Each structure stands twice: as structure tokens, then as C-alpha cells.
Amino acid sequence: MKEKIKNIAMQAQIAGLALGCATGKTRSTFLKMAPLALETVRDDVLEANALDIKEAEDQGVPPAFIERLRLTEKTFEYMKKRLIEVSDLPDPIGKVIDGHVSETGLDVKRVSVPLGVIGIIYEARPNVTTDAASVCIKSGNAIILRGGKEAARTNKVLADAMIQAVKDAGLPEHSIQLLEIPGHEAVNELLKQDQYIDVIIPRGGKSLIKAISRESRIPVIKHYDGICQMYIAEDADFKMAVDLVLNSKLDRVEVCNALESLLIDEKIADDFLPIIGKHLKDNDVEIRGCMTTCKLLKYATEATEYDWSTEYLDRILSVKVVDNVDCAIEHINKYGSGHTDVIVSSSKKNIDTFVNRVDSASVMVNASTRLSGGGAYGLGSVVGISTGKLHARGPVGPDELTSYKWIAIGDGHLRE
Amino acid sequence: MKEKIKNIAMQAQIAGLALGCATGKTRSTFLKMAPLALETVRDDVLEANALDIKEAEDQGVPPAFIERLRLTEKTFEYMKKRLIEVSDLPDPIGKVIDGHVSETGLDVKRVSVPLGVIGIIYEARPNVTTDAASVCIKSGNAIILRGGKEAARTNKVLADAMIQAVKDAGLPEHSIQLLEIPGHEAVNELLKQDQYIDVIIPRGGKSLIKAISRESRIPVIKHYDGICQMYIAEDADFKMAVDLVLNSKLDRVEVCNALESLLIDEKIADDFLPIIGKHLKDNDVEIRGCMTTCKLLKYATEATEYDWSTEYLDRILSVKVVDNVDCAIEHINKYGSGHTDVIVSSSKKNIDTFVNRVDSASVMVNASTRLSGGGAYGLGSVVGISTGKLHARGPVGPDELTSYKWIAIGDGHLRE
Numbered sequence: 001m002k003e004k005i006k007n008i009a010m011q012a013q014i015a016g017l018a019l020g021c022a023t024g025k026t027r028s029t030f031l032k033m034a035p036l037a038l039e040t041v042r043d044d045v046l047e048a049n050a051l052d053i054k055e056a057e058d059q060g061v062p063p064a065f066i067e068r069l070r071l072t073e074k075t076f077e078y079m080k081k082r083l084i085e086v087s088d089l090p091d092p093i094g095k096v097i098d099g100h101v102s103e104t105g106l107d108v109k110r111v112s113v114p115l116g117v118i119g120i121i122y123e124a125r126p127n128v129t130t131d132a133a134s135v136c137i138k139s140g141n142a143i144i145l146r147g148g149k150e151a152a153r154t155n156k157v158l159a160d161a162m163i164q165a166v167k168d169a170g171l172p173e174h175s176i177q178l179l180e181i182p183g184h185e186a187v188n189e190l191l192k193q194d195q196y197i198d199v200i201i202p203r204g205g206k207s208l209i210k211a212i213s214r215e216s217r218i219p220v221i222k223h224y225d226g227i228c229q230m231y232i233a234e235d236a237d238f239k240m241a242v243d244l245v246l247n248s249k250l251d252r253v254e255v256c257n258a259l260e261s262l263l264i265d266e267k268i269a270d271d272f273l274p275i276i277g278k279h280l281k282d283n284d285v286e287i288r289g290c291m292t293t294c295k296l297l298k299y300a301t302e303a304t305e306y307d308w309s310t311e312y313l314d315r316i317l318s319v320k321v322v323d324n325v326d327c328a329i330e331h332i333n334k335y336g337s338g339h340t341d342v343i344v345s346s347s348k349k350n351i352d353t354f355v356n357r358v359d360s361a362s363v364m365v366n367a368s369t370r371l372s373g374g375g376a377y378g379l380g381s382v383v384g385i386s387t388g389k390l391h392a393r394g395p396v397g398p399d400e401l402t403s404y405k406w407i408a409i410g411d412g413h414l415r416e
Numbered sequence: 417m418k419e420k421i422k423n424i425a426m427q428a429q430i431a432g433l434a435l436g437c438a439t440g441k442t443r444s445t446f447l448k449m450a451p452l453a454l455e456t457v458r459d460d461v462l463e464a465n466a467l468d469i470k471e472a473e474d475q476g477v478p479p480a481f482i483e484r485l486r487l488t489e490k491t492f493e494y495m496k497k498r499l500i501e502v503s504d505l506p507d508p509i510g511k512v513i514d515g516h517v518s519e520t521g522l523d524v525k526r527v528s529v530p531l532g533v534i535g536i537i538y539e540a541r542p543n544v545t546t547d548a549a550s551v552c553i554k555s556g557n558a559i560i561l562r563g564g565k566e567a568a569r570t571n572k573v574l575a576d577a578m579i580q581a582v583k584d585a586g587l588p589e590h591s592i593q594l595l596e597i598p599g600h601e602a603v604n605e606l607l608k609q610d611q612y613i614d615v616i617i618p619r620g621g622k623s624l625i626k627a628i629s630r631e632s633r634i635p636v637i638k639h640y641d642g643i644c645q646m647y648i649a650e651d652a653d654f655k656m657a658v659d660l661v662l663n664s665k666l667d668r669v670e671v672c673n674a675l676e677s678l679l680i681d682e683k684i685a686d687d688f689l690p691i692i693g694k695h696l697k698d699n700d701v702e703i704r705g706c707m708t709t710c711k712l713l714k715y716a717t718e719a720t721e722y723d724w725s726t727e728y729l730d731r732i733l734s735v736k737v738v739d740n741v742d743c744a745i746e747h748i749n750k751y752g753s754g755h756t757d758v759i760v761s762s763s764k765k766n767i768d769t770f771v772n773r774v775d776s777a778s779v780m781v782n783a784s785t786r787l788s789g790g791g792a793y794g795l796g797s798v799v800g801i802s803t804g805k806l807h808a809r810g811p812v813g814p815d816e817l818t819s820y821k822w823i824a825i826g827d828g829h830l831r832e
Contacts, residue, residue, distance in 0.1 A: 017749065021773050100794035106783060108793050115805050116775075198805055219635070219806045240828040247830040333433065355823055357437050359532075367522060367826030377524050377822060378516035389531050389614055389819035390635045391807040403805035406793060407771055410783030412656040414663040 001181060002189055008144060008177055009193035012117040015174035016142035020114045022171060024091035030137050031087035033165035035080045038130065041161045046071060048153035049126065056150045064254075068124035069151055079130045082381050086134040089380045092398040093140045107409040112402045114140030116198040119190060120383060121212060123148040123204035129158040132201075132383045133176050137166065139401040144197065146179045146187060148204075156180065191216040201384045201396065221396060224387045225311045225337035226256030228369040231328040231354065233345035234267040238275060240366060241344045245276055248342070248369040250283055254313045256385065257340050257372045261308060261318045263328045266292070269321045273297055285315045292321040308335040325350045329357045336360060339387055340372040361387065361394035417597060418605055424560060424593050425609035428533040431590035432558035436530045440507035442585060446553050447503035449581035451496040454546065457577045462487060464569035465542065472566045480670075484540035485567055495546050498797050502550040505796045508814040509556045523825040528818045530556030532614040535606060536799060537628060539564040539620035545574040548617075548799045549592050553582065555817040560613065562595045562603060564620075572596065607632040617800045617812065637808055639801045641727045641753035642672030644785040647744040647770065649761035650683035654691065656782060657760045661692055664758070664785040666699055670729045672801065673756050673788045677724060677734045679744045682708070685737045689713060701731045708737040724751040741766045745773045752776060755803055756788040777803060777810035 019027070038045075049071040056066055092112060099109040118141045122128040129145055136143035147155040159178035166175045179190060191200065194217040201221045202212045213220050230248060232241045248259035264272055269292060277297040280287055287293070288307045289300035300319065307318040308331070322328045325343075332341050340362040343354040355363050362372040372394070374382035379397030386392045392400035435443070454461075465487040472482055508528060515525040534557045538544040545561055552559035563571035575594035582591045595606060607616065610633040617637045618628045629636050646664060648657045664675035680688055685708060693713040696703055703709070704723045705716035716735065723734040724747070738744045741759075748757050756778040759770040771779050778788040788810070790798035795813030802808045808816035 017773075017775060020775065102792050102794065106787060106792055113775075219804075237828070243828060243830060251831050357433075359433060359436065359529075360821065362822045362824060364824045365826060367824055367829040368831050370831035371522060371824065371826070371829055372822070376518050376522055376824070378518065388635075393819050394822045403809050405776065406778045406788070406810050408778060408780045408783055408787065408793070410781060410787070412653070412659060413783040413787055414659060415667050415784050415786035 001186065004181065005179070005186060005189040006193060006196075008179060009117070009190070009196035011174040012142040012144050012177060013196040015172040016114065016116045018172045019137070019140045019142055019175055020093075020116070022140065024093060026169060026171060027091070027137055027140060028087060030165055030169035030171055031083060031134060033168045034083045034130070034134060034162060037161040037165040037168070038076075038080055038083065038158070041157050042076065045154060045157040045161075046073075046076070048157045052151055052153045061150060065124050065150070069126070069154075071126055071154060075127060079127050082127075082131055083134050086138050086381045086398070089138065089398060092138065092402050097404055104413060105411065106413050109407045110404050111407055113405050115401055115403050117142045117144065117196060118383075118401060119144045119146065119197050119200045119218065121146045121187060121200065121202045121204075121208070123208060124151060125203075126151045126154040126158055128203055129155050130162060131381050133159070133162040135381050135383050135398050136401060137171070137175060139398040141401055142175050144177050144179055144190065146190065149182060152180070187212075188215050191218060194218045203384055219391075221384060221386050221392055222388050223256070223385045226258070226339040226387075227260050227309055227311050227335065227337040228257055228340040228342075228372075229261040229263060229332050229336050230259055230342040230344065230369065231263040231322070231325070231332070232265060232268065232272060233325060233343060233347065233350045234265040235347045235350065236268070236344040237346060238272060241272065242276055242279055244342070244344055244366070244368050246279055246283065249280075249285060249317055251368070251370045253315055255370075256311075257369050258313065259317065259369050260311055261320070261335070263320050263322050263331060265325075265328070266321045266323055269296065273319075273321075280317060283315070285317050288316065288318045290320040293319045309337075311337070325353050329354060333357075333359050337387055339385070340364060340369045342367065342369055361385075417602065420597065421595070421602060421605045422609060424595060425533070425606070425612035427590040428558040428560050428593060429612040431588040432530065432532045434588045435553070435556045435558055435591055436509075436532070438556065438587060440509060442587060443507070443509075443553055443556060444503060446581055446585035446587055447499060447550060449584045450499045450546070450550060450578060453577040453581040453584070454496055454499065454574070457573050458492065461570060461573040461577075462489075462492070464573045468567055468569045477566060481540050481566070485542070485570075487542055487570060491543060495543050498543075498547055499550050502554050502797045502814070505554065505814060508554065508818050513820055520829060521827065522829050525823050526820045527823055529821050531817055531819050533558045533560065533612060534799075534817060535560045535562065535613050535616045535634065537562045537603060537616065537618045537620075537624070539624060540567060541619075542567045542570040542574055544619055545571050546578060547797050549575070549578040551797050551799050551814050552817060553587070553591060555814040557817055558591050558593075560593050560595055560606065562606065565598060568596070603628075604631050607634060610634045619800055635807075637800060637802050637812060638804050639672070640803045642674070642755040642803075643676050643725055643727050643751065643753040644673055644756045644758075644788075645677040645679060645748050645752050646675055646758040646760065646785065647679040647738070647741070647748070648681060648684065648688060649741060649759060649763065649766045650681040651763045651766065652684070652760040653762060654688060657688065658692055658695055660758070660760055660782070660784055662695055662699065665696070665701060665733055667784070667786045669731055671786075672727075673785050674729065675733065675785050676727055677736070677751070679736050679738045679747060681741075681744070682737045682739055685712065689735075689737075696733060699731070701733050704732065704734045706736040709735045725753075727753070741769050745770060749773075749775050753803055755801070756780060756785045758783065758785055777801075
């Protein structure tokens, strides 16, 4: 097993070197082929998915998990659409990032190159197979896919289709590989291949990500909590604020950019809290509030310290009244997870203060937390969201899967 | 001890948040103050250094280490000059990296911000104290310095001067801290503060870097080997090639961008090898060659597999005759360390092939390996050189100590 996994990693590195030298046009050809290859396996993949789901149901896998596992005609079409979207993005490779000609005429450029080999470890959703393959090949990286065991049949059909597209495009077939050996041992072995694999991106629950970070000798681009917070300033437009809170909280409660904590300026608390409280109550959102909130809203229960830094992923919202924008910022930087934080305000001064001082991947103004991400940010498809600051922060798309090399052209230049 | 180190890390994080919001002008003020503060401690630091050196000598520390430890009037002036150079660099913070306005008018920008807190762990050279402090404050990062025990007195005087300059500039005094608690335990405790410290940069020998990478819970920007290689193509100008080999190998043999391995195209081997061989012999450089090299140069001894991937840091050079540019590239990617590799050629085709396919931080053309680095590349002072591909590759200057945040400005934008 160890030899086999090492071999997969080595093959990926060799393919990655070739991919890194392939033209943008060849990589694009893959992205044109991929939806066609997917189309040819439409029936197979839906059939495989039905078998995966049946087995998962028989084994008593929770319904929410089954839902993530399920492929429908609609999600199938969506997967194809995403492949085309990635195809339309600009080439992230070969871009001159910056340059400099030294006093003696040495011509130096920093040029974007692929990272090399990306390992993606994911749980239920089979669409990660095609999403990740497309983003990685777009950016010239070889990819090793490791999906959840419940989606094994579905992922196999999808990965084979992607590998077919890679071959059709004239790229090395090991550009995309699916690690099929079952068991945690296989994953742990993969995480030891730091000689061949450049980065690991886990997609899934916090426990998966923690386990991988602990085991991995390869750098991991991590996505931990999304404790998204929104501060309603004293000069906020109330109607806008209500719409933003409800959209951020309720559009999809189970995702990482859903709102988890609401901060309200004390100068408007008396007026705004009852309004938003009623809307939240009408939508069956449980409120865990600070003392002032509980005084103004009978409906609220008292929050504990734990609530301010909790990602509920549920119809629950923590609510706190704060003295001013400075207190809001302090609270956000202390209790948040640096994912997405929003100010609702009409004052340039408050907005500038908030944007400058909140230390988060996404700092938004008068917008729903749900817009934080690759789509609205123009990145196209993403393979994950980073809550770390090193290398990539926020959505991880093709550009974030690049490194660079320095190219220095001289004419016999020596060090004097 | 644990409490104390946690406290240092927490203080650094708080200072880092404030630094991140300080204007470029305030950060620049520090860099104007720093050479003045250094000047006021000129006598103290030379005195402290003399004591450090005496103690090190008494303890039988090797002479090469003592040399790195030693501060002279000349190195003192050089330290001041470096501070001024960093001061003159453009502000790396607040740069709009890219931007995008969504179809619905959400205005999204990616803006450079500091990483937060940088930990620098270094060995002998006391100039790292001022170099690292200046690069970190320039880029809005708080810094925790951990120097070698042999330089303790020198580093203390230097760090105090930098802290004075930070205070004079109106920046938080904990922007720069020196971890003075002795012993490895203190370092290991520092490496656990991943809640507060964003990145660790070790400066020193390979064993130090390996130990730190193994222990650290914080991401490490690593610098391993510099197995720099040079390929002399069949169309190289012989005189240029000789000058480049000698400068790359001999300017300073003990540094990471010194030449360690020479590849010669077999089409010129008969003519070029005797010429370069004589020069190397005249300069007391030992040659470890492939079979062809040994046949042509009686002076050479036979290289083993080990030689091709060895960083000698000494007057030794491995020499191999290769069939063509493709074989050179294959050898370089297999045995090198991805630090700096050079082609000497007058053919655009060979140069393009080499530049495109060699997978190294610095790929140079007709230039000395010794020019690879912050100075010639226009970065000014650097805190290290990364042989990794993630986040930073090659020289690590102020720009490489930044992350970014996404700022999205809406007008009540919702997710539909």
C-alpha cells in the first residue's frame, strides 16, 4: 500500500512538471473536453450515485449527509456549467507579477507558475471531483483526489471522465488521479508524501480538517470556522439592515458564510432590536442575546461567553448591543474566525474605520455575508476557502493555486 | 515560563493589530528613527559584542561561528545603511492587488495587509536583529526576535535601540520584542503560540530549520539547501562561461547561492572542460566529476550519486557532462534544491526551454548565481530565502510578509 501511494504521488509530480510547461491553450482544451466527457457518462454517474446512496441509506448514514451525496439531473447540469465557467477564466500561469531591471542591467521578472501537485481530501459532495480537477488543471497543477468512501462509485465515474478529458487534450494522464485505496491509513500515507505533493486542501467538517492538519507533513490550506458577524451602526438604513440580516442568516443556515452573530449599536438598540427581533422570531430563529438584548426582547435567551464564538450552522443567532464602532471591531477581532464580517452603515467614517481595522479575510460593507466567496468576487470556481493568512486568504481559485519563479536575464553579469 | 512566552505572543498580536492600522508614514518614521537610535548605542553595542565574543572564544566556539558573531565598525555602518534602504522602499501595505465589480455592482478589491506577527529564530549574526525588525515594521508586522545565546548581549542592545525607535515613532512598544528566556524549551514554547503568531522564519543551518519545522505548530517559511547548478550550453561564450563559473563558485563559497554543480554540454566538453578545469585547479577547487569529466581532467576525482545533490559550501564543485539541454533540465529538477539554477547560452531556443522547464525559485540566464537574492532583485533587505513554493518563493522581503483582505462594498446587496 505504501509503495502504491508513493507511486501515485511520484506520478503526479512528473505529470505536474509536464503540465507546468504545457501552454494555456492545451490546458484550455482539457476544459473544453471535460463537459463533453462528463456528458458521455451521464447515465453511468447517475446510476453509480444511486448505488452509493442506497448503500449509505442501508448503513444508516444521516439524511443531511445523503443530501450532500446526491447527484440529480440539475446538479449534473450545474457541474457541467462550472467546468465551462472555469474554462472562460483568464490563464493564471505565465503572468508577470512584477519586474525590475537592476542598475547593472540584470532584467528580473517574477512570473506565476503552478504550485505542482495538489491533494484534495473531501467528504460527501461528488461535485468536488469535477470542480477541483478543473481548477487544478486550469492552474497547471496535477491533482490527487481523495473522496469520501460513501461516494466511491460516483467519484470513480466522474474522475474517469476527467482523466479521459485530460488524455483527449494531450496532457499526461496522471495529471488527475483518484486515490481509491480505502481506509484512513491510505490518507495518512498520502499526507507523508511531502517530497512530491505541494499542498493539501481538505474540504469537509472541522474534525476532518483538524485531523489532516495534525497528520500532514505537507502544508495544508485550512478552512476552519465561519463565525460571520454583522455590525449595525447607528446610522444604518433600518430596512437595508433588516434585509441584510435575514438574507445573511436565512438564505442557507448550514454554510460557512451564513451569519452567526449580530452586533447592534446601542444608540439604535431601542428602535432596531424590536424590529429585527420580530423578523427573526417570525422566521423561527432562536436569539441568544446579551443582557440589553434580553431586556428589550422577551423572546431572547441569555447568551454565554461560548455563544460569541460559535458557528451554529443552524437557525440560531447571537445578538449583542455594543457601545460604538470601536467596541464592535474589538468584539469581532476577538470572537470571530476572520472569515467574513460586515458593517451596515451610511457613514464614510464608520465604514473606513471598520474596513481598516477588522482583521478578516472578507470585510464587507452593506452587503450580505452570503456574497462572500468565489462567485461574487469574480474568481469563478474555487476549491476551498482559506481562513489562514499565509499564501491564500478567503476563496481559493486558480490564481491562488499558483506560486512564482524569479527569472533573471543577464549578459555575463557577475557579483562584484 | 510558559505564561511569560504566551504573554509575549499575545502582546505581539495586539501590537500587530495596531501596526496594521498605522499609516505608511508612521511606519516610515520608525525607519527614519532606527539609524539614529542605532547610532546612540554604537559604543554599547560594540562593547557588548566584544564581551559576547570573548565568552564564545572561552567556550571554544568554532572560529567560523565567531566571525559571523563579530560586529565591526564596518558592519555597524552597513547595518545602518540597510535600515535606510528599507526606509526608501515603497509601502507594501494597502496596495490594491486586483479588483472586480460584480454584475450587480458589488465592488470587490483585494488589498495587501500585514501578516500579523512574525517570529524570527536565528543563530550567530546580530545584524538579523536590525534587518528583520526593519523589514517587519516596514510591512506592518509585529516581530518576536529569538537570537542565538552566543549573541545575547549584542542582540539585547540592538533590540533595545529598535524598540526605542518604535516608541519614538509613536508605534506600540511591543511591535518589537526580544525573547530573552534561555534554552530550547523557550523556543519550543514559542512555536506553540499558533493562536498569536502567524509565521516563523528560521535563519541558520539546516539542523536548526529541520528542528523548528518539526516542532512548530505555526507555519514555517523554510530555507533548506542551496544546491545551485549551472548548465553551459553548446553555444555558450566560453569566456563568459568561465567568468560566471568562477564568480558563482568563488565569490563566497560558504553562502547558499554559491555554485555547487556544473553541467557541460557534451558537444563542447572536449574544448571547455580543460579550460574551466585549469581555472578551478588554479583556484584550489576540488572537482568531483562524472566519468567523462574524469577522463578529460586527470585532476578530477570520481563523483558518487551523493555529490549531485550536495551543498558543499566549500571549495568543491561537482561536474557532469550532459547530452543536451533536456538532459540538463532533467538532472537539475532531479538533483537540485530549487534554489537557483543558471543556463549559459546564446541561443534563444535553449534559453526559453531552460527558463520554462527548470522548476526553481530563481532561474537565471548568463548571470552569476551570486546575484540571486533580494539586492539584485530590487527587494532591498530580506529576512530570508524560501525554498518552498507556498506563500513566498525565493527572497523574502517586505512584500512577501504581507497577506491580503477582500473588501466588498455593496449597497444592500443580497444573495438571490
